[in-house]
Amino acid sequence: MKNLLHFFLFVSTLIFGSEGKHVYEKKCAACHELYIPMGVLEKNFMQMDNTLLHLKAPTINQIVYRLKTRIGDPNGDAEMHRMEIESFLEEYFETPDREKSICLPEILNYFETMPSMKGELSEEEFEAIVTFLYEYAPKAYQEKVMQYEPFKEASAKALAEDKLIMIFYTAEHCRYCKKMENEVMSDPDVIKALEKGFVSVKIDVEKGKNPVDFNPTMTPTFLFLSPQQEQLYRVPGSWVKEDFLEILREAKEKYNQTLKKGTKQ
Numbered sequence: 001m002k003n004l005l006h007f008f009l010f011v012s013t014l015i016f017g018s019e020g021k022h023v024y025e026k027k028c029a030a031c032h033e034l035y036i037p038m039g040v041l042e043k044n045f046m047q048m049d050n051t052l053l054h055l056k057a058p059t060i061n062q063i064v065y066r067l068k069t070r071i072g073d074p075n076g077d078a079e080m081h082r083m084e085i086e087s088f089l090e091e092y093f094e095t096p097d098r099e100k101s102i103c104l105p106e107i108l109n110y111f112e113t114m115p116s117m118k119g120e121l122s123e124e125e126f127e128a129i130v131t132f133l134y135e136y137a138p139k140a141y142q143e144k145v146m147q148y149e150p151f152k153e154a155s156a157k158a159l160a161e162d163k164l165i166m167i168f169y170t171a172e173h174c175r176y177c178k179k180m181e182n183e184v185m186s187d188p189d190v191i192k193a194l195e196k197g198f199v200s201v202k203i204d205v206e207k208g209k210n211p212v213d214f215n216p217t218m219t220p221t222f223l224f225l226s227p228q229q230e231q232l233y234r235v236p237g238s239w240v241k242e243d244f245l246e247i248l249r250e251a252k253e254k255y256n257q258t259l260k261k262g263t264k265q
């Protein structure tokens with residue numbers, strides 16, 4: 001009988017696994033944001049008392065990270081671990097209890113206790129959401145965070161490694177800067193492209209000192225410098241990923257052109 005039940009759960013996982021995102025959107029997204037980079041979350045909770053993001057609940061990437069590291073034996077058998085997580089969730093959804101919470105207490109302080117999901121999820125929906133959460137985990141683990149360096153270190157590194165310097169001019173209340181940070185500068189492809197050919201510096205125009213002879217008229221603005229600190233390319237505005245990757249290619253192209261000119265002289 002038990003085997004039959006497991007078999008049923010296994011099959012329903014196969015069938016309904018892809019439904020997980022849908023269940024999330026229908027039943028969880030009203031409170032839980034899906035993904036916000038860890039660095040931004042840390043700033044929101046540790047420095048800004050949740051006034052940066054005004055979250056109603058922990059994000060799914062936060063929850064998944066905690067689930068995977070706090071429940072059962074993270075280094076044990078994967079199948080077993082999934083079952084441990086599943087039974088934790090089954091119980092928590094039915095009777096949420098702060099005493100049993102996997103969240104950091106500092107973070108939990110910002111939230112009410114989650115309302116019970118009793119009767120809200122069918123068995124299939126529950127299976128689907130468990131699969132969704134479980135499979136969401138690798139992304140949370142492999143998350144790469146954008147690295148910015150102080151200008152001085154950046155310029156030394158740019159020279160040593162023949163990379164361009166990218167300066168990201170931002171401001172605290174600049175909504176489009178946040179959008180860039182949350183949606184573009186946290187994208188793995190963008191981070192990879194920047195790591196490969198650039199050293200990145202972030203300057204808050206209201207606070208930070210500006211080490212170059214250039215004053216952006218708006219935020220965000222991106223300024224690209226050669227390793228020798230010649231200004232190559234200025235790009236104001238907020239961009240989607242594909243356009244931003246194109247801008248990075250253009251910056252490189254401009255640098256190559258100056259190199260060509262240099263050899264002709």
Ligand code: HEC
Pocket residue numbers: 023024027028029030031032056057058063089092096097098100101102103108111112113114115117129
């Ligand atoms: C009405 C808002 C709301 C909805 C809807 C909601 N949650 Fe939550 N959830 C919260 C809050 C607030 C917390 C943090 C407090 C807590 O842990 O009880 C939380 C915490 C959690 C936790 C962490 C439990 C722990 O150990 O603290 C998980 C896992 C979770 N939610 C999953 C889900 C899933 C999956 C759904 C959709 C099926 C969902 N939640 C729907 C508000 C909500």
